[in-house]
Amino acid sequence: MKMIKRTLVMVFAATLFINCGSDKKKEEKTETVTKQEVKKEIPKEKKLGISGNDLMKFNKSKLTVFEGQKVILTLNHTGKMAAKSMGHNIVILQKGVDVSGFAMKAIAASETGYVPQDALADVVAYTKVIGGGESTTIEFDAPAAGTYDFICSFPGHYALMKGKFIVKKN
Known part of the structure; x- marks a missing residue:
C-alpha cells in the first residue's frame, strides 16, 4: 500500500512539474507575440x-x-x-x-x-x-x-x- 501511495505521489508530482513548465513556455511565447503585434499596430x-x-x-x-x-x-x-x-x-x-x-x-x-x-x-x-x-x-x-x-x-x-x-x- 505504501508503495502505491509513493508511486501515485511521484506520478502526481511529475505531472504537475511537466504541466507547470509547459505553461511557462506558453506564457513566454504569448508575451513575445504580443510585443511584436503591438509594434506592428502602431501606424506610420x-x-x-x-x-x-x-x-x-x-x-x-x-x-x-x-x-x-x-x-x-x-x-x-x-x-x-x-x-x-x-x-x-x-x-x-x-x-x-x-x-x-x-x-x-x-x-x-x-x-x-x-x-x-x-x-x-x-x-x-x-x-x-x-x-x-x-x-x-x-x-x-x-x-x-x-x-x-x-x-x-x-x-x-x-x-x-x-x-x-x-x-x-x-
Missing part, C-alpha cells in the same frame, strides 16, 4: 485635430503620438472673430522651453505669425494664425519620447490656450 502616421474658439480655449489639453510617427495636425478655429482680433495658432515647444518667456517674445513677432524667428530652435512645429471659420494643417515627424508644451502664441492667449503634446516610445 497619426492624424490629430484640435479646435480653438472665440473664448480662447482649445477643445483638447492633451495630444498623444509615438516617437518618429508622421504627425498630421489640423487646427480649426470654431469661432467667428477675425484673425486680427482673435487669431489662433498652435506652437509645440521643445522640452524645457520657458512657455512664458517664449510667449513674451512672440508678442513682437506679429509679422511672422507670432512665432519669433530667432527662437525657432525652441519650436518642434507650428501652424499659421487663423481666424474664425478657418483651418490649417501641418505635417511633421514626432520628436523623441517625452512631454512637450503646446500653446497658442497669439498675444495673451497662452495663459488659457495650452496643453501637453505627449510622445510615447515605440
Whole structure:
C-alpha cells in the first residue's frame, strides 16, 4: 500500500512539474507575440485635430503620438472673430522651453505669425494664425519620447490656450 501511495505521489508530482513548465513556455511565447503585434499596430502616421474658439480655449489639453510617427495636425478655429482680433495658432515647444518667456517674445513677432524667428530652435512645429471659420494643417515627424508644451502664441492667449503634446516610445 505504501508503495502505491509513493508511486501515485511521484506520478502526481511529475505531472504537475511537466504541466507547470509547459505553461511557462506558453506564457513566454504569448508575451513575445504580443510585443511584436503591438509594434506592428502602431501606424506610420497619426492624424490629430484640435479646435480653438472665440473664448480662447482649445477643445483638447492633451495630444498623444509615438516617437518618429508622421504627425498630421489640423487646427480649426470654431469661432467667428477675425484673425486680427482673435487669431489662433498652435506652437509645440521643445522640452524645457520657458512657455512664458517664449510667449513674451512672440508678442513682437506679429509679422511672422507670432512665432519669433530667432527662437525657432525652441519650436518642434507650428501652424499659421487663423481666424474664425478657418483651418490649417501641418505635417511633421514626432520628436523623441517625452512631454512637450503646446500653446497658442497669439498675444495673451497662452495663459488659457495650452496643453501637453505627449510622445510615447515605440
